[in-house]
Amino acid sequence: MADAPPDELRASLYCADVTVTMDGPHGPVTVLDRVSCEFTARRTAVVGLNGSGKSTFLRLFNALVTPVSGVVRTGSVDPVAFPRDARRQVGFVFTDPASQILMPTPLEDIELSLRRGVKDRVERTERAMAWLRRMGLEARAHHSVFDLSGGERQLVALAAVLAVEPRVLVLDEPTTLLDLRNRLRLRELLDSLPQQQLVSTHDLDLAATAEHVAVVHDSRIIDQGPPERMLPLYRAWCASGFPGEAGA
Template identity: 55%
Template structure:
């Protein structure tokens, strides 16, 4: 797998009532080649925008993003064959009535045999401990179960890169640990945004994003420490009774 390259990337959007565009990302240049890459930062910092550029869901206003040499604007189909994306809200990507059908749908383009698709779908769901729920309505599943079905559907097509946008948000402790073990055993390159600092500490490299810029890029422990210092600084002038955004435990929410 080649590197993910951001070359001078900025994202600006027009906002009604504002004379100037809103800057979502500003001057991002990165080469991401590590196996597991975490992205942390406050809500609205630009984390999700950064991740969505990897498979062309968001296009740069300036600069370029490439995935193993494929341009995310000109070669978006090639990019999406390489990159699997798991959204924070699984209902934004689960489109079939049941988990089995949704995983089979993800396999339809690459696997012609209906029998083989069913077998592969069952294997993907079994890997998440969800085979017993394969034929249950998506709407009868818990938020965590839906998230794991969405992950199974993405992994079933074996992408080279797996991008996850805050995947543990809806998970209880058991399913969070299942997610953690699953990610640990994957061969794919992983790029994951998270508010869960324990998950961030599992990464090989962590980016801290603040106000549309990468303000720290390095090892997981120093990155988490930098994020904590940013959070503490932002709260310094707020009365103690209003505190709540700064993480005091290992997990930040």
């Protein structure tokens, strides 16, 4: 893990009593139920079963989801009132890079990200190439994104997010579609970044590298703490039932 990020790259991810509902076939369904948190760790991992609410929780912080009640803050920004400001602070990396890569080639995709911040075309290309070099993808710059491997695509998506220099990275199961080699590569890259990171994952090796782990179950954060305590608990709950469940 790289050195702790400088203070200006830390923005606490805060929420208080947040409830989110979604439309289901029989009316609104509660997807997050009065969730509160304050994450300041360099890397916080969110673990939980499929459908527990992890993605919805992560999406709160850059205004991809709007709560029906409660307060959300990314640093000092209220993403509900100022979604654009929140998105400038928080870069969001989706599980499937295909949902995030918009352009036909890696170079063009990263250039598109840079368009707002870097007006000069030549400089934009140089910066985009520098990101591709950093990802080890220089030789792929002009290839069709459809010809890249899943791991390469995930790195392109991440580069496009990093290119705008967000203060915080939110990553939703970033290693789920990757083989072990690419998983390790992605982890090494995340370790080298200065940004604060909030990452949901089923990859408990990745979760073990976080300073803080939150367990989401049934629309709530049911426990949180250091990985040494939380991951054995989480494994036990997965095997024998979560607190309050029959058989637990």
